[in-house]
Amino acid sequence: MGAPYRQFCPVAKAMELLDERWTMLLVRELVTGSQHFNDLRRGLPRMSPTLLSKRLQQLVRAGIVDKEVHGAEVRYVLTPAGRELRTVVESVGTWGVRWMGTLGDEDLDPKLLMWDMHRNIDHSAVDDPPEVVNFVFDDVTGAARQWWIVIERDDADVCDIDPERPVSVTVTAGLRALTQVWRGDTTWAGALRAGTVTVDGPSAARRAVPTWFAPTGLARVVRPG
Structure with a gap:
């Protein structure tokens, strides 16, 4: 102590x-x-x-x-x-x-973001697992640029090495942009409209991604103003 x-x-x-x-x-x-x-x-x-x-x-x-x-x-x-x-x-x-909403660049961490997203998946929204989501951070260099989340029926895993399984859908975003979506600072719809996040794949999978990774918990807190 x-x-x-x-x-x-x-x-x-x-x-x-x-x-x-x-x-x-x-x-x-x-x-x-x-x-x-x-x-x-x-x-x-x-x-x-x-x-x-x-x-x-x-x-x-x-x-x-x-x-x-x-x-x-x-x-x-x-x-x-x-x-x-x-x-x-x-x-x-x-x-x-x-009251502490400002994020510095040093606060952004793709490893932590992927870990938190993978453990908060809404499995009830996943109709036909397994689903493999490839995340590409277009403003990150090196090994941390690409990640894969493999969604099984009742479980999920996050990989920083290609799991060599068919990719269902690819999410491309800036690290800050996807972090803000996950924190609830903006919505999936808002980020997609702004083009800061893009989702590529079959239309059903594109529509489903925001339901698989719906922000939860503190992301739902109402901000002042």
Whole structure:
């Protein structure tokens, strides 16, 4: 835990645990359902494995997380105290959407965007899986330029290497433009009209993509003005 504030205020006591760097974002990942170390790393790609391990240990000691070991499998599961933090994460996120909306270039991360999109697919909108969506970021260079999300009936995977499966539809966009769609700063329809996002493939698949990747959660928060 962080250095004590030495105040009796419950806010101060809570923040002794929660205001250390990366801790609340780690709680965010746990709240959204990640339980395995590698999945937590994918949701926090700029957090070192060493620091992630340290923060998990702190949350276990604080009674926020249970570490469950089943043979070779290790899972990190929120306790009742940890699950109560969902409302805290959602409240902070709602405030952030409403009042901290500006994105710098350093905030844009194709790896994190693809990970978040793949775990929030509306599988009920996918009529005939598997579907393979190729994402091309036309303003990104190197290996991070292309990604593939493979949508199965009840699961999905995100790949940074061609899975060598038939592509159903290709989404081409600037990284900022697709991030803004996913955050709810603009709509799929608005981005498609503006030409900042294009979708290529059979007409049925083109129409379906916005329903497969419909922004959820904090993206639905109403902005001021």
